[in-house]
Amino acid sequence: YGEFNQKIDYVFKVVLIGDSAVGKSQLLARYARNEFSLDSKATIGVEFQTRTLVIDHKTVKAQIWDTAGQERYRAVTSAYYRGAVGAMLVYDMTKRQSFDHVTRWLDELRGHADKNIVIMLIGNKSDLSTLRTVPTEDAKEFAQSENLFFMETSALEATNVENAFLTILTEIYRIIS
Numbered sequence: 001y002g003e004f005n006q007k008i009d010y011v012f013k014v015v016l017i018g019d020s021a022v023g024k025s026q027l028l029a030r031y032a033r034n035e036f037s038l039d040s041k042a043t044i045g046v047e048f049q050t051r052t053l054v055i056d057h058k059t060v061k062a063q064i065w066d067t068a069g070q071e072r073y074r075a076v077t078s079a080y081y082r083g084a085v086g087a088m089l090v091y092d093m094t095k096r097q098s099f100d101h102v103t104r105w106l107d108e109l110r111g112h113a114d115k116n117i118v119i120m121l122i123g124n125k126s127d128l129s130t131l132r133t134v135p136t137e138d139a140k141e142f143a144q145s146e147n148l149f150f151m152e153t154s155a156l157e158a159t160n161v162e163n164a165f166l167t168i169l170t171e172i173y174r175i176i177s
């Protein structure tokens, strides 16, 4: 829609990181194509998807990168982080371990990415909140202490997905423009 012949003012590379199966690929499918799949296999093929949006009368192309099943510790290469201006660090609120590993992912980011990268912590699968093992307050406090944006989302129900991407992209825009 309307992407044709559009003048792009900015391209922002945003990377998705976090443990396997937390919902990174489905968050991206929801944001880029408004799709969701319950039986999504380990990510294959496409390295990134784009969505074009307008922020402050400027046309921004968000280029969002998804790991191709390289979530094993330290398997994500520095090429993945190169040029990234934003990172969505995702955990599954029903899997405590995926939250405990967030500090590792932050170390990775701080080792490979630009020091001014905007980071948003995402607690995904809020539709399963009856199975929650990570309290909102714990994540919020952690995010505050590490200077991260924080949001809880559901790729399945499309809750806060739009909001999360718009928030990080707007913050990137604010810093870069």
Ligand code: GDP
Pocket (backbone or CB within 6 Å): 019, 020, 021, 022, 023, 024, 025, 026, 027, 037, 038, 039, 040, 041, 042, 043, 124, 125, 126, 127, 128, 153, 154, 155, 156, 157
């Ligand atoms: P990735 O390995 O981080 O890319 O995770 P996927 O996006 O492949 O998702 C892993 C599994 O969790 C799949 O079965 C998804 O359908 C499921 N999933 C992803 N997001 C959600 C969500 O918001 N709610 C629920 N209930 N399941 C989800």
Ligand code: MG
Pocket (backbone or CB within 6 Å): 024, 025, 026, 042, 043, 066, 067, 069
């Ligand atoms: Mg994936």
